[in-house]
Amino acid sequence: MRFGNDGPISSSRMVRRRKPLPEDHKWKAKSRWCVGGHTDPDTGSLTTYSPTPQGEGMMAFMQTSLNLGHRFSFTDVRNAFCQSDKLVRPRGPIYASPCEGLGLPEGALIAIDVPVYGLDDAPAAWRTTVVRHLIDEMGYVRNLVEPCWFMKFEESSEGKKKNVSQILLEVDDFIVTALPSHEAEVERRLRERFHFGKWERNEAEYAGRRVRVLHDRILVDQGKYIREQVRPVPLEKTRKQDKKSPLLKEEFEMLRSCIYKIPWLAKESRPEMAGLASIMASRLTVATIEDVMTVNKCVNHLNNTADRAITLWKFVPDEMSFVVVTDAGGITTRPGEEDEMGLPVDATQGAWAVIATSHLPTGRERVKGSLLAWRSSKLKRKVFSSFGGEAQAMLQGINEVDWLQVMVRDAVIHDVQLRDWRNSLSPHMLVLRGECQLHGRQQQCSVTDAKSLFDCILKENPQGRQDRKAALELAIVVKDLQETRSFVRWTPHQKNIVDSLTKIDPLKGNGAMEDFLKSGILSLVDVKEELENRASDPRFRRRSHSASVARLLQEHQNDYMTLWSTLIWGNCEVVLEVFGGLLRAIDQRDM
CATH class of the missing domain: 3.30.420.10 (Ribonuclease H-like superfamily/Ribonuclease H)
Structure with a gap:
């Protein structure tokens, strides 16, 4: 903390929110001090772009790590932005005026020596810090087309490159995978530089998804989000009788809220809803009661199958x-x-x-x-x-x-x-x-x-x-x-x-x-x-x-008949293949 005014001063505020917990409808109170980036005099000249992984890239990352026999860890960096390298501004140091809740004396100023939440360049500065550490200090290389995917290679006994570890960055949330022989060393090197709030293995909530890693597959679902956030649009019984009727203002607002939630599910874990999300996006302004009933039907289906997961098999x-x-x-x-x-x-x-x-x-x-x-x-x-x-x-x-x-x-x-x-x-x-x-x-x-x-x-x-x-x-x-x-x-x-x-x-x-x-x-x-x-x-x-x-x-009935016929007349290879397929189908149905 410095007193005086030898640099630009930005405003600040305390943001208080309910942070969701892994359990349904559970949360904890969280407070975060944020600087008003809109009052930053350098904001127009800053590098602010910081990519996040696309859904396809995330699925391909998990598929590849599973195929390579890596072990999975899901991590969260505590107070990530403040662990970035020191902030350097062309106009010199910047300051922020304190807000209520900090307990600082009147007239005090806070010197911003490292990026903090609210600054426009904080995400980019944090990414630069992480990428520099992964590449320069730990020997990782960036994937050619996915900017948030980093790999580490070692030469195998046959003289070929061998992928021994991978890291996927989603701001301050990492998926860290490594061969069992390299897992401890990767964790040690990361913990030497960054302080982590969590380090969970094989199962975690990551980027709005629940990811479960099993020995031969990975299951990805968004059941928690569906149960907590996705609700049908309430309609009076008399309104359902006229399906071609245009929507009232309240109905339109509720339908728009519902439609804005479905595309994320359709994009990340529920592909069967992709058509609904795309078509309704252009039809929203001319939607009718019939459209609301269609959306409600799909919302009810989502809630009835909330835990249905996408399966990534090990190959x-x-x-x-x-x-x-x-x-x-x-x-x-x-x-x-x-x-x-x-x-x-x-x-x-x-x-x-x-x-x-x-x-x-x-x-x-x-x-x-x-x-x-x-x-x-x-x-x-x-x-x-x-x-x-x-x-x-x-x-x-x-x-x-x-x-x-x-x-x-x-x-x-x-x-x-x-x-x-x-x-x-x-x-x-x-x-x-x-x-x-x-x-x-x-x-x-x-x-x-x-x-x-x-x-x-x-x-x-x-x-x-x-x-x-x-x-x-x-x-x-x-x-x-x-x-x-x-x-x-x-x-x-x-x-x-x-x-x-x-x-x-x-x-x-x-x-x-x-x-x-x-x-x-x-x-x-x-x-x-x-x-x-x-x-x-x-x-x-x-x-x-x-x-x-x-x-x-x-076709499923024929599979059952094939199973029983092979059990009766004998064909061990066929029995194992068919029975294994039926067990997988039953497992997925019950999840």
Whole structure:
């Protein structure tokens, strides 16, 4: 503390809040002294950008650490900003006037020697301190595409680089993972520089999620947030009778509050709600009672399945593969719906999901799948046909896989160079809904339900007189598939897991995403068998919600029959495979 005025003086205040605890509806009182950054005379010339990890990056980080056999710790740095390196300002030292609650004498000034909460450059200064310590003092390197992901490598006995530890930064919350042989040393080096408030192993609340690390999987959910924050919009019984009625002011405010909470869930842990979040964002200003009832239906579903988790399975790093599932579907628009440019909203919704699998599935094979990334959004370009919509959705999905491939390979092999990163990628697979013959070439397969799109991919010569822009996008897709040695699989509508992501009411989708989230198991179809079934049995061609659910139910019943038949007639390998899959499905259902 200094007295006098030889530098700029900022205001300050005491912020008191309820800090949530891990238990539902529990909190503790917390007070924090904050400086008024808006009164800082240097604020216009400061570096203020401080990145935080994206959801896809966080999932990929946990998947990679699990694959590498790392142990997990979830940490929180106590009073983090004040542990930063000393503050240096071009105009000299800065000061703050004390506020009530500090007990300082009248006329006192507080010298700001280190960053504190409220200063515009405090987050950036804290990140600079942490990054400098990790890179210069501990030997970590930053991931090529995820700025909050840091890795440490050592040379193995075979002369290859070996990832021995990783750290993910989310401001003052860290996920620290390391091999058992390096865990104690990493913790010691971090504690030498920073004072931690918590250091929890294998299970913790992190960045609004509950993360549970088991020996063969990681479970990620947001049940606590759903139970505490997500509530349906109350409607009087008489209001429900007129579904087309516009909303009253109170109803609109409550719906807007609810809609603002769902997108975060849809983005981080509940992919089946991504379509609802995207479509309602543009429909909010013209919403009706029918929309409120749809949102309430989904909110009730969220509360009934609050603890449903995304499962990340442990895979062999060298054998892990990527599957991207894409889809595009039309939606009903209303007069008055406009995009960010004030233009009428396009009626086509695109969606994709990227899944890491133990290996690329063949035929009807069931494989473990970790859902790493997904998105549902209006197509960036208005299209004239389903050909254009499917091509755009496919291109977006491929771009996401490329990004994740670079991120993961840089963490595992660490041989990616920006100028030739495509040559470092492992093959990935695209899954598109459709119905057509399967034409295969060695390690490649390109199939779609749009005959024109399929022909263009197969001929490697994109053409399309009706939609030249879509033809250009498809040319990019074909080139990408060739350069990454990828192949395409076909799956019917009933098995497309992103179908619900193109609908405002996900509960009217085909149920494939719900089934995948419960079991963590991905299965496609044997194309020849599927086409024969569709030709002989019309039930295989039905696209309704009830028909899709009935098909999924039938597949599960067949699994049970397979189990009992192998128990009776004997086949130990099949018994172990089927029984293990059933146990995993039951575990996920009960969580």
